[in-house]
Amino acid sequence: MAEQNDNKVTKIVGKQSILFANAPYILSGSSIAGKKEGDGPLGSFFDQIEEDPMCGGTTWEDAESRFMKRAAELAIEKAGLKSEDIRFLVGGDLLGQLIATSFGIVDLNIPIFGIYGACSTMGESMALGAMIIDGGYADKVVALTSSHFAGAEKQFRFPLAYGNQRPLSASWTVTGSGAVVIGSEKPAAKAKQNSADNGSIRIKGITVGKIVDYGLKDSMNMGACMAPAAYNTISQNLKDFNILPNYYDKIITGDLGYVGKDILIDLLKQDGFDISANHMDCGIEIFNKDIQDTHAGGSGCACSAITLTGYIFQKLRRHEWTRVLFVPTGALLSQVSFNEGNSVPGIAHGVVIEVS
Amino acid sequence: MAEQNDNKVTKIVGKQSILFANAPYILSGSSIAGKKEGDGPLGSFFDQIEEDPMCGGTTWEDAESRFMKRAAELAIEKAGLKSEDIRFLVGGDLLGQLIATSFGIVDLNIPIFGIYGACSTMGESMALGAMIIDGGYADKVVALTSSHFAGAEKQFRFPLAYGNQRPLSASWTVTGSGAVVIGSEKPAAKAKQNSADNGSIRIKGITVGKIVDYGLKDSMNMGACMAPAAYNTISQNLKDFNILPNYYDKIITGDLGYVGKDILIDLLKQDGFDISANHMDCGIEIFNKDIQDTHAGGSGCACSAITLTGYIFQKLRRHEWTRVLFVPTGALLSQVSFNEGNSVPGIAHGVVIEVS
Numbered sequence: 208m209a210e211q212n213d214n215k216v217t218k219i220v221g222k223q224s225i226l227f228a229n230a231p232y233i234l235s236g237s238s239i240a241g242k243k244e245g246d247g248p249l250g251s252f253f254d255q256i257e258e259d260p261m262c263g264g265t266t267w268e269d270a271e272s273r274f275m276k277r278a279a280e281l282a283i284e285k286a287g288l289k290s291e292d293i294r295f296l297v298g299g300d301l302l303g304q305l306i307a308t309s310f311g312i313v314d315l316n317i318p319i320f321g322i323y324g325a326c327s328t329m330g331e332s333m334a335l336g337a338m339i340i341d342g343g344y345a346d347k348v349v350a351l352t353s354s355h356f357a358g359a360e361k362q363f364r365f366p367l368a369y370g371n372q373r374p375l376s377a378s379w380t381v382t383g384s385g386a387v388v389i390g391s392e393k394p395a396a397k398a399k400q401n402s403a404d405n406g407s408i409r410i411k412g413i414t415v416g417k418i419v420d421y422g423l424k425d426s427m428n429m430g431a432c433m434a435p436a437a438y439n440t441i442s443q444n445l446k447d448f449n450i451l452p453n454y455y456d457k458i459i460t461g462d463l464g465y466v467g468k469d470i471l472i473d474l475l476k477q478d479g480f481d482i483s484a485n486h487m488d489c490g491i492e493i494f495n496k497d498i499q500d501t502h503a504g505g506s507g508c509a510c511s512a513i514t515l516t517g518y519i520f521q522k523l524r525r526h527e528w529t530r531v532l533f534v535p536t537g538a539l540l541s542q543v544s545f546n547e548g549n550s551v552p553g554i555a556h557g558v559v560i561e562v563s
Numbered sequence: 564m565a566e567q568n569d570n571k572v573t574k575i576v577g578k579q580s581i582l583f584a585n586a587p588y589i590l591s592g593s594s595i596a597g598k599k600e601g602d603g604p605l606g607s608f609f610d611q612i613e614e615d616p617m618c619g620g621t622t623w624e625d626a627e628s629r630f631m632k633r634a635a636e637l638a639i640e641k642a643g644l645k646s647e648d649i650r651f652l653v654g655g656d657l658l659g660q661l662i663a664t665s666f667g668i669v670d671l672n673i674p675i676f677g678i679y680g681a682c683s684t685m686g687e688s689m690a691l692g693a694m695i696i697d698g699g700y701a702d703k704v705v706a707l708t709s710s711h712f713a714g715a716e717k718q719f720r721f722p723l724a725y726g727n728q729r730p731l732s733a734s735w736t737v738t739g740s741g742a743v744v745i746g747s748e749k750p751a752a753k754a755k756q757n758s759a760d761n762g763s764i765r766i767k768g769i770t771v772g773k774i775v776d777y778g779l780k781d782s783m784n785m786g787a788c789m790a791p792a793a794y795n796t797i798s799q800n801l802k803d804f805n806i807l808p809n810y811y812d813k814i815i816t817g818d819l820g821y822v823g824k825d826i827l828i829d830l831l832k833q834d835g836f837d838i839s840a841n842h843m844d845c846g847i848e849i850f851n852k853d854i855q856d857t858h859a860g861g862s863g864c865a866c867s868a869i870t871l872t873g874y875i876f877q878k879l880r881r882h883e884w885t886r887v888l889f890v891p892t893g894a895l896l897s898q899v900s901f902n903e904g905n906s907v908p909g910i911a912h913g914v915v916i917e918v919s
Contacts, residue, residue: 303659304897342698541660
C-alpha cells in the first residue's frame with residue numbers, strides 16, 4: 208500500500224476504496240465515557256469518565272449533547288487549537304434527526320456536515336473528514352459522534368422505566384462521545400506537548416461501505432445483522448488494496464459483539480481471508496460481560512469512537528500496533544422500520560490508520 | 564469568482580466557502596413528484612408524476628423509498644450510465660435513521676455516505692458530492708434525497724388519520740425525490756441525447772452551513788426557524804466570494820415559504836445585501852397556495868430537490884439563468900426535541916451552480 212501512495216494522482220483504488228495522496232494527520236483525539244464504560248476494561252484509557260448519566264442536563268438527549276460538546280472541545284484543546292481554527296465538523300449520532308449533534312455543537316459555531324451511519328458514524332465522519340483535508344478544502348476538521356444508553360433504549364426499544372428484558376444477543380449502547388481533529392500538516396511541537404497524541408498517526412485510506420441486507424429482522428441481535436456489512440467492507444478493503452489480513456496489526460470492527468464476531472470470521476473465510484488472529488471488536492473490549500451484564504457486548508456510535516480515541520490511538524502512539532483497519536459497523540433500523548416488520552440492513556465504513 | 568477559479572490551488576475561500584479547482588459537471592438530474600406536486604405550478608417540469616401516494620408500496624416509508632429508488636435509477640439512466648458506473652451515493656431523507664434512504668437504495672449496490680441536513684439535504688449531498696469529484700476520489704457520484712407528506716406528518720407531527728388542524732404558518736411536505744449525477748468530465752454527446760440535460764451545468768463552489776439557533780420553538784412555523792440559517796449562509800457566500808447579490812440571476816432558498824422569505828430579506832438588509840429582486844423560494848414556487856391549501860408553502864427535502872432537477876436545471880439549460888445560488892434550508896428538530904421543549908435551530912448549505 209505504501210508504494211501506491213507514492214503516486215500522487217491515483218486516489219481511486221479498486222471498487223470501494225480511496226488512497227490519500229497526502230494522508231491526513233490525526234492531530235488529537237478525545238474520549239468522554241460514562242460511568243459503566245469507565246468501570247470496564249478500557250476505563251483507564253479514557254480522557255474523562257462522567258459519573259452523572261445526565262451529564263448535568265435535564266433529559267437523556269440533552270445529556271448526550273453535553274457529552275458531545277465536551278468531546279469536541281477537549282479534542283480541539285488537546286490539538287492546541289481553538290474552535291475558530293476548525294473549518295468544518297463532520298458528525299452525527301443515533302437519535303432521530305441527529306438532535307444530540309445539533310444541540311451539542313451549535314455553540315461551537317463551526318460549519319457542519321451532518322451524517323448518519325448508525326454505529327458506523329465514526330468511520331463515515333473520519334472518511335469524509337480525511338477527504339476534505341486531503342482534497343485541500345480545509346486544513347483542520349473535527350470528526351465526531353456520540354451515543355447514550357438511555358437515549359438509545361428510548362429511541363429504538365423501550366424507555367428504561369418499562370423494565371424490558373434483554374436477550375443474551377442484545378448489546379449495550381455505550382454512553383459517551385469521541386472526537387478526532389484531522390489536519391493537513393503534522394502538529395507543532397507545542398501541540399504535541401499539550402496533547403497525549405503523537406502527530407504521526409495518519410489516515411492512509413478508506414473503504415466506503417455499501418448497505419448490505421441479509422434479511423435478518425432481529426433488532427436484539429444487531430451483531431448478526433451487521434456482520435455481513437463488515438464482511439463486505441473488510442473483504443473489499445483487502446481486495447482493493449491487494450493485501451492480506453496480516454498487513455494490519457489489527458482489524459477492528461465497531462460493535463459486532465460475540466455473536467457477530469463469529470459470523471464475520473466465518474464469512475471472510477469464504478473469500479480465503481482468515482482474520483481470526485488479528486481481529487478485535489470494540490464492543491467486546493469495552494465491557495466485561497461476566498461482571499457488567501452487557502450480554503453480547505457494547506454498541507452505539509460511541510463504542511467504536513471512544514475505543515479508537517482512548518485505546519487504539521494509544522496502542523498506535525506506543526507503536527505496539529503500526530497499521531490498523533478501523534471498521535465501525537452500523538445497523539440501519541428505526542423504531543418505525545422495525546415495527547413495520549422490515550429487515551435490519553447493515554453498513555460498515557473502513558478507515559486505514561497507520562503510524563510512522 | 565471566475566478569476567479565482569483560475570487558481571488551481573486555492574480552494575479555501577473565506578470562512579465557510581470552497582471554490583472548486585475543476586468545477587464538477589451535472590451530468591443529469593431526475594425529478595419524481597407526487598400528485599399534488601404534479602398539480603402545482605411546476606408540474607409540467609417534472610420527469611414523472613406518481614399518482615399513487617403509496618407508489619405501489621405498503622407503508623408511507625416504503626412509498627418514499629420507492630420514490631427515491633426511481634429517482635436514482637432515472638438520473639443514472641438519463642446520464643447514459645448504469646448503476647455500476649456510479650462510485651458513491653451521497654444522500655439522506657427526513658425520517659429517523661434515514662430509513663427511506665436505506666431501503667430505497669440498497670438494491671443499487673453502491674457505496675453510500677448517509678447524510679442528514681433536514682430539508683437542506685440536497686445542498687449537503689451536492690456539496691459533498693462535488694468535493695468527492697473535484698478531489699479526485701470518484702469520477703461519478705449521485706447526490707439524492709426524498710420526502711413524503713404522509714411520512715413526514717407521522718414522523719414530526721401527527722398521523723394523518725388524527726385530522727390535526729394546521730396553522731397558516733405551517734408548510735406542506737413535498738412528496739417526491741430528486742437525484743443528480745455529478746461527474747468529473749463533460750458528458751459524451753450520446754448521453755446528452757438521451758438526457759434532457761446540457762452537460763455544461765457545473766458546480767462552481769459551495770458555502771457550508773452552520774447551525775443557527777434564534778431560539779424559536781414553533782415547529783409549525785419552520786420558515787421563521789430556518790430564515791436565520793439561510794441569512795447566515797447567503798451573507799457568508801457573498802462575503803467569502805466578495806460578490807454582490809446581483810452576481811446571481813437567482814438566489815434560491817429551499818422551503819422558507821411566505822413567512823420565512825420576508826424574514827430572510829429583512830435580515831440580509833442588515834448586512835447591506837438586497838436580494839428582494841432576485842430571490843426565489845422553492846417552497847413558494849411549488850404549490851399554488853390559493854387553490855392547493857398549502858398555507859406557508861412547500862417543504863421537505865424533495866421540495867428544493869425536485870424544483871432544482873425539474874425547474875432550475877431547465878432554466879439553466881435554456882440560459883434564461885446562468886448563475887444561481889441554490890440554498891436548501893433545514894429545520895433541525897425531532898418529535899423528541901420538540902416535545903421536550905427545545906428550540907428549532909436551522910441550517911442551510913449553499914451550492915453555486917453555473918452554466919456556460
